[in-house]
Amino acid sequence: MREIAIIGIGAGDPDHLTLQAIAAIQRIEVFFLLDKGPAKQDLVRLRTEILRRHARQAYRLIEAPDPERDRAATAYPAAVEDWRRRRGDLYARLLSDELPDGGRGAFLVWGDPALYDSTLAVLDDLYTRQVVEFEYQVVPGISAVAALTARHRITLNRIGRPVQITTGRRLADEGFPPGVDDLVVMLDAHCTFTRFTAADRIDIYWGAYLGTPDELLLAGPVHEIADQIVTTRATARARKGWIMDTYLLRRTIGQATGQQARDD
Template sequence: MADRAADLAITLRVIGIGPGGPRQITLEAVDAIAATDVFFLLDKGSRVAQLTDARQDLLDRYARAGHRVVTVVDPPRDRNPDDYRAEVLRWHTARVDALEAAIGEHLRDGGSGAFLVWGDPALYDSTLRLTGQLAARIGPGLTVEVIPGVTSPSALTAAHGIVAHDVGEPVLITTGRRLAETPPGADRNQIVMLDSHLAFTETAAPDDQVYWGANLGTPEQVLISGRVGDVADEITRVRVELRERTGWVMDVYLLRRAR
């Protein structure tokens, strides 16, 4: 079926759906969902079933009658590899293989498919890399459309009612894995994503300020802010409790160095 995809004229939409709240979705995304025939969901197992339910809620609200949902089993991934980049590239290739087969099987000539992406597709998400590989394989018959979404950093600062920086200051967006590598002078305002280990608890000074948020825009949203020395233990505890209660945590934080 994968070979058949190369013979199709199809549209793939990569639709940003925001950090989790069904109202944190743009009108452009609503229109894109309503225009799509088939939605491809990568199944990551029962641990994140609530995330799948949240996507389904958006489809129930905005997708047109007769749309279809195709679940593709997400290939396994080593979360602690010796070579992180090589493992991610291998995993992406396995994903593309599975998605190409699904497209060939489920999309008709002239049809459209979509991926619903948390937050914004351009910020710490791999879907556009996957569609880039799909485009290289399928060829000119594939058109990729990208619809931006509300990012978790913007949802975080809005939820806390703060500006991400002082007047004229820069903001660095990084990951927990790279937080310790931030050079002096670039670390005044850091928005940190993909940090399941809460790296700031080891790298930040007690007087630094942290603004943390988890499961933003959902009924399980949690916000904590304050001096690192005062709230780090609370954030660590609440994160564990939230994961145990809901089965998932998507969190982000702003770390502001003390002057």
């Protein structure tokens, strides 16, 4: 039976690896990497640097082009499902062609495999459908959310208060969720935070390229620094060709939003 490890490697710093992740890496014979194109070679270089530091055995590195996703599709869930299906077909071929029975392979997943990453879901689907025979384990990693709060020296939650994680798309469609004062937003290419005003009483803690030499951090009242974040983000993306960023919106507890105040 093939053995697969889905290993979380942290948000960008090679030192983010846990001892469990290092131990798992040192058991692996074949590592699978998805090539996301020339603009994102930094992501490949980080993974190869991690292997250089921590692998102690002979191993093979198998790279394959990542299937393109239709980011302009109006039917977002359908586009994601199509992308995941094509990724699943690719994974099935890689496991069948590159990993013999009894072999040990791994996917090195940015951040934590359980948070906004498709690798676990795709492999779980292949496992359930028995497309190719394998067993698998998941090694957790330091997520971008954990790295963000650590770098800003803040806690993710406040005493007795809920925290919600959402996407920029959902924030744009639904606004700030009722009953939530601490909202982590991921995958927000359109900088939805710019819609909030001084009346909303919201602070933002923003970070990009967390854990890397290119790390960017900004924090403050969102209505005061939104334009600075937009400019910083656009400049960084133009320079590198890609960007990974996330942010925490923190509403002052006990304060109604501007919309609520107007309604009252």
